Amino acid sequence: MNGARALLATLVDNGVEVCFANPGTSEMHFVAALDDVPEMRSVLALFEGVATGAADGYARIADKPAAVLLHLGPGLANGLANLHNARRAHVPMVVVVGDHATYHKQFDAPLESDIEALAGSVSGWVHRTERTADLAADAVDAVSASRSGVVSTLILPADISWGPAPETDAAQPKPESPGEVDRGALRGAAEVLRSGADTVVLIGGDATRVGGLSAATRIAAATGARVLCETFPTRLRRGAGVPAVERLAYFAEAAEAQLAGAQHLILAGAVSPVSFFAYPGKRSDLVPDGCQVHTLAEYDSAAVALEQLADDLAPGAEAAVAAAARPDLPSGPLTAVSVAAVVGALLPQDAIIVDESNTAGVTLAASTAGAPAHDVLTLTGGAIGYGMPTAVGAAIAAPDRPVLSLQADGSAMYTVSALWTQAREQLDITTVILNNGAYDILRIELQRVGAEGAESPGPKARDLLDIGRPTLDFVQIAQGMGVPAQRVHTGEEFAAALEEAFGEPGPHLIEAVIPSLVG
Template sequence: MNGAHALLHSLVASGVDVCFANPGTSEMHFVAALDGVPEMRAVLTLFEGVATGAADGYGRMADRPAATLLHLGPGLGNGLANLHNARRAGTPLVNVVGDHATFHARYDAPLQSDIAAVAGSVSGWLRHTGSAAEVGADAAAAVAAARAGTIATLVLPADASWSDGGSPSRPHPVPARAAAEPEAIKAAADVLTSGDPCVLLIGGDATRADGLAAANRIAAATGARLLAETFPTRLERGAGVAPVNRLGYAAEQAVHQLRGAAHIVLVGARSPVTFFAYPGKRGDLVPDGCAVHEVVVREGLATDALVDLADLVAPGTSATPAAAARPDLPTGELTVASAAAVVGALLPEGAIVVDEAITSGLGLPGATAGAPRHDWLTLTGGAIGYGLPAATGAAVACPDRPVWCLQADGSAMYTISALWTHAREGLDVTTVVYNNAAYAILRGELLAVGASAPAGAGSRSRSLLDIGGPRLDFVALATGMGVPAERVATAEALAAALTRAGREPGPHLIEAMVPPLVG
């Protein structure tokens, strides 16, 4: 058995049976070996950033890793932005990165690069396989590391792939995730019941239903303000699930939410900071004189910690779930608010929402809070171009659930080729592209950093934040890749398009023409 067959058999034996791929010459023996391992589903993407983002979306919904297949260092580099998002999310993910044959490396061929340096910036586990005999065990070790909530990168030289001597490996033990120490739980309980104003900030796996219920009980019993991290990995929400507000992205909003707190208790969340530095403003959002208490790290067993904490401070208390409620269907020209109301009115039960709507999505949390139960995936690392690929992976992971990708226009263009994979795989993804012809978020940041142009000037600077000349035609882009698409400009038309998409199998795209929230 050659190394490529050993690799595939070992991945499948360890529970990795999906691979999002953009291969090249060094990976051809892996590709050929797929015919002998039918249990592995290979999904072709046209850009590595789609492959890595899809693996992120898959891992968030499947709670187990998918693999990527990437071509040498440049291919890995092309996928780095969405690997950054996956790292910040704690997504289980296995990268298989092809490399030159070991004997070819000395020639410094055109695609030769320092793969380890590139991979090291996003990988919690990294190994360069030495021979076909090592491939199986290395693959099993990679999966075990990934299952603990990290990115594992296995670099596979071409000769290790094509040479004989490989053998499959059984699954390796998965490293235990960090659990909260009893002393940390007791200390948090003491703080929360002290009578001082407290904020309970949760993240990681605590934003699933069980963690939210425990956090809701704690807040009800102690009076603590309950918040989730700004961009959760996977937030379960909707009617029947205990609700939670998210810490604001804008520094002013976050400061308001945290103001007056004497203690911030972190359960699976990082201490709050601004996303960027701003002249004359603090980057640390912790109020002066406020103490921070970490119960368990973000990658740890946050839900378990919250359940234990709730049993201490809120015995006999029940969580209060969100009530079923939907906005009325609006009418008239589309705005950010009316588009959100349409989504809230029509979001189907069991939906997976992949949110990269950015400024056009500011009304979505409120409009969907009482919608039927659903999952919400967010841009954990801030590297845009995540939405369309993550929707790809979520749909592969959960083929029985509708996926709604709510996507800003500028960031859509980073990974627009994901639509081709939606069509090729027949994925049940309905994409709403909010076309406001602007990088509206950057218009806001231009003001926030105090870099706005003086009166009477600024046309050159503003042009760098304007994507309306020429205005992008997402209907043409989608139909050119095999995805049925239509353009809407009114709330009634958006509602009709979403209803039609829900009745028809396969992918759809709706181009929603909205004004920019930041002018």
């Protein structure tokens, strides 16, 4: 067998069963070898950012890595934004980047580039295979590294891919090492929580699932501490029957208000909060003056640490959970608020929400707080164009669960070709485009940064924040990619369209026309 087949067989033997791909010439032996390894599912994306975003969504739901196949340095560069999000989410991923044959690199062909430099900006592990005989072992190392919550990048020269590989026994994965709990950090956190001082516990990482949420809620009830979740969690369980935890606000002023008065801040899987951007005359560090910061656990051991802490501070106590509640279905012209109300009223049991609604989704959390229990995947790294690709990966990881992709109109255009992959794979995804015809977040930020002329922006400034002229027609775009679509303008129309989409298998798109939140 050749190197490509050995690589694929090793990935499958190590639990990597899906490959999201946008290949080129240097990867053709890998592509050909897919028919020899039927256990590997291959999914074509028309843009590399869709492939990397899909692998992110898959890992968040499947709790194991997918593979991504990319073409040389430029292909990797096209996928970097969603690899940045994956890095911030601490999800496992194995990225295979094809390269020129080893003897061809000296000629500086047009696609020659520094792949290691590009990969290093988003990867926790980068390696170039130099001999076909080493490929299986290198693949095991890539998968093992990824399981520590990093993007692993394996660079595969073409001649290594087509070269003959030795017939060997299946390479065995290295045992996973679970995150360790620091006993000293546990004792220190317990002392702080018993002191009666105003304390905030900020959770993230693996603590945003039921176990961690329950433990944090028990601790709060027993000690009077406040619990907050990081602004953009990798995967947050919420809804009826799940302990409810408020997320730290996106805008710095609101986050400072949530943290005000805290004498101690305990970090459980989260990092110390900072403002997303710098603003003239405002703080970057959001920790209140005089507040002591304590790290209880990192992202991969936060749930266990909180559970041990809860057993110490609140033995035998049960966590309070959110009650079942649905908003009334709204009527009349559609707004961002009524969109959220319809979602809360109709969300199916155990749905997966992929949220890139941005400013238009401001009331979503409140409207879905009592909806049937569901998972929410968020934009961890802030690099937009994440939503529709991540929905692809989530749907492939959980084919029996409905996926609702809430997508702002501006960021939708970054990776809109994900709709084609949804149609091709017949994935059960309902995409709702919240179309207000503008970059609303930037309209808000223009005011917040205090730019000269922001109070009354001129025509050039206004033009750069408006995405009309021509008006984007998401119905035609979706239909052109094979996804049934309709446009709605009222609460009644949206409710009917959403019920229809949830009731039929396969992908659907609803373009929800709403007014801008900013004049």
